[in-house]
Amino acid sequence: MFSVRGPKLKYFAAILAVICLIGGVYFTFFQSRGFEKTSATIVDLEADQTGEDVTYYPIVDYTVDGVSYTGRVDQGNGSYSVGDTITIYYNPENPEIIHGGKGIGIYLMIASVVILAIIIVSSVREHRGLKETKETIRESGNTKYAPHMEGEERELYFLTDLGTLKAGHRIEDANRKVLYEAKMTELTMFGAYKFDFIDHEHGTTIPHMVGHAEETQWGSILLDDHLTFEFDGVDVWKHLKENGISVETSYTAGESTLVGMKYHIFRDGAEVAVAEMTSQYPHEDDAAEHKVASAVPVEGFFRIWTKEQNLDLLFLTIMAFARSKSIDDKGGTIGAKIGTIKKLTK
CATH class of the missing domain: 2.40.50 (OB fold (Dihydrolipoamide Acetyltransferase, E2P))
Structure with missing residues (x-):
């Protein structure tokens, strides 16, 4: 199954525009x-x-x-x-x-011109936006992620906005204080979204371009799925790998039922966090108030245990899973199956 969003939507629209143009020319000049x-x-x-x-x-x-x-x-x-x-x-x-x-032919040609104009304008805006984003990051001096810094272990909560097109994400502490968040500043149909990544603990805001989620689902033992999006013009899983991130994934189980995913997150080979999928009420008191069973995970919500003090790269890692709906750090599912087998055979 292939999704038609983001870049794929752009390609689909371009094909539709060509079909409209061919149809319009035929009905206008040849029919x-x-x-x-x-x-x-x-x-x-x-x-x-x-x-x-x-x-x-x-x-x-x-x-x-x-x-x-x-x-x-x-x-x-x-x-x-x-x-x-x-x-x-x-x-x-x-x-x-x-x-x-010739009426329908004229309409088809007008439609093709409008679609192509929208594609061209959105592509130019995305290219310009990506260039401006990289220039802003370069001028701010925040061209690299903060170095790994270990402190006291803390339990944090990753939440995703629901019920809005401008869906953002945030990490909170046990007191619901927002420590790090990504706020969407521009919503687009074809191009990448603009986000501000805000580190409230260190007082920094860095713009980034986050692409539409792309799905290629094979449903095959031999061919793995690929669920991803682009981050500043690069596949997010490739970007994380280039910055030393790897993730060991396994299914969590409760009462003989598979209930979600568990992620051991490593940076340059050292484990920096463990994250588990939760309900949309990751705080324990909220879950109790809404009578949510722990065995009901919702995509985009995680409980995190970490000693990492600089949350920027950890935040992006969990955001990659939340937005792409992937199960492992290659954008697929096979890694989770392998991780579960390893866990069960230990």
Whole structure:
């Protein structure tokens, strides 16, 4: 299964624009080749209903060389009325073949131009936005992630905004104080989203470009899925690997039921955190108040145990799982199965 979002939506729209252009050229310049024009009178309207939408196609009477014909015109709308006179085109070799003219072709060509214009504008804006983001990061001096720094172990909570198109993410402590968050500042259909990554503990804000989630699901033992998105123009899993991140993934189990995922997160070979999927109420008191069973995980919500004091790279790692809905650090599922087998055989 392939999703049609982000870059793939752009490719799909480009293909649709080309199809519209080809169709428009055909209907405008070639469909009427050899046809002749005449007037026809609408004698009836034929309804064609699709769901709640109804389109009316005119049934017309017309005369060619003294012979009367009746036929249906292939262009429908809601403005026709019985008794109206309209122009039609007929095949002189077989006058029973008629059509309504070039109207649909013009509309198709206009549609193709509009779609292509939207794609071009969004691509230019994304390229400019990525360039500006990288320049802002360079000027701020925050071109690298903060170094690994260990402190007291703490239990943190990763939450995802629900019910909004501008979905953001945050890490809170046990007192619900937001320590680190990503706020979407610009929502786009084709290009990457703009986010501000805010480190409240250290007082820094860094802009980043976060692409639409892309899904390629094979559902095969041999071919793994690939669920990912681009981060500042690079595949997020590749970006994490380049910055020393690796993750050991396994299924968690309770009462003989698989209930979610558990992630051991490593940076340059040293374990920096353990994260588990939770319900959308990761705080224990909220879960109790809403009577949420611990065996009901929700994508995008995690409980974290870590001694890491600089949360930027850890935050991005968990955000990668939350947004892509991947199960392992390659964007697939096989890693989780292997990790579970290793855990069970120890």
